[in-house]
Amino acid sequence: MAQSQLTIATRESPLALWQANWVKIQLEKYHPELEIKLLGMTTQADRLSFISLAEMGGKGLFVKELEEALLDGRADIAVHSLKDMPVILPSGLYLSAVCEREDAHDAFVSNQFNALDELPAGAIVGTSSLRRQSQLLFLRPDLIVKKLRGNVNTRLAKLDKKEFDAIILASAGLKRLNYENRIREFLSYDQFLPAMGQGALGIECRENDAVTRALMAPLNHVATQICVSAERAMCQRLEVGCQVPVAAFAEIKNEKLILNGLVASVDGSVILQAVHEDSLGNAKALGFKVAEDLLSQGAGAILKSL
Secondary structure, rough: OOOOOEEEEOOOOOOHHHHHHHHHHHHHHHOOOOOEEEEEOHHHHHOOOOOOOOHHHHHHHHHHHHHHHHHHOOEEEEEEEHHHHOOOOOOOOOEEEEEEOOOEEEEEEOOOOOOHOOOOOOOOOOOOEEEHHHHOOOHOOOOOEEEEOOOOHHHHHHOOOOOOEEEEEHHHHHHHHHHHEEEEEEEEEOOOOOOOOOOOOEEEEEOOOOOHHHHHHHHOOHHHHHHHHHHHHHHHHHHHOOOOOOEEEEEOOEEEEEEEEEEOOOOOEEEEEEEEEHHHHHHHHHHHHHHHHHHHOHHHHOOOOO
């Protein structure tokens, strides 16, 4: 018997709701017979927005309640920003689709300055990410970095209240919420390597739910899936989540998969980087190879000190 209803678990921030509704619209195109509804949820990370992610234990707290809704049957799928998903999923859950990646760059946003290089010494820059903080301080140790939590709208409002001279956000979220006009500079991958999975959406479901898994298949973008598989494998081998100063970004060029990985000290004084390439079918092995290179450079000691 064909499935007639589907429930999507989602956070209730504007960006999360945009993402869930986008998935809903795509599914309705492929499966017009489906009645699809959203189950909005507030996660622990949302409730404790005044505490840094590192202090709370990382971005996995953005997905915990959604995953519980999957496991107890209240929802059939959950839609996540892939960069928020831990590399090891709870038993019984499965990453059923990776949607095509939006722009993965980090974005420089300011009301006074048009580029990172224009910031004067001592300027205050807001970010919630240790990854961004470490790369920012490596480039500009003369800047002051302050914690900035909250959804995209909240962060922009704090900038507009002049609490910061500039903030760094993912360009994907700004584009999806029609705030692209707020971007003053797209920070190059040479300057700011993205978080694993940045810009991509992940659809999670129950591993034993073959019907739902089949319904998700048309939304899977193979090239994006290959790239983020390498990125997630690197982080898996390093045994890190997404709250640490680790970056991973893979691209496909000339039928080769190229993965650039980075581990940094929080203060930006040390940046370790490794780049390797392999065939498209060896994403996990490539991720492990880049991780081993970083570990050979001393990444283990940096990560243990966090």
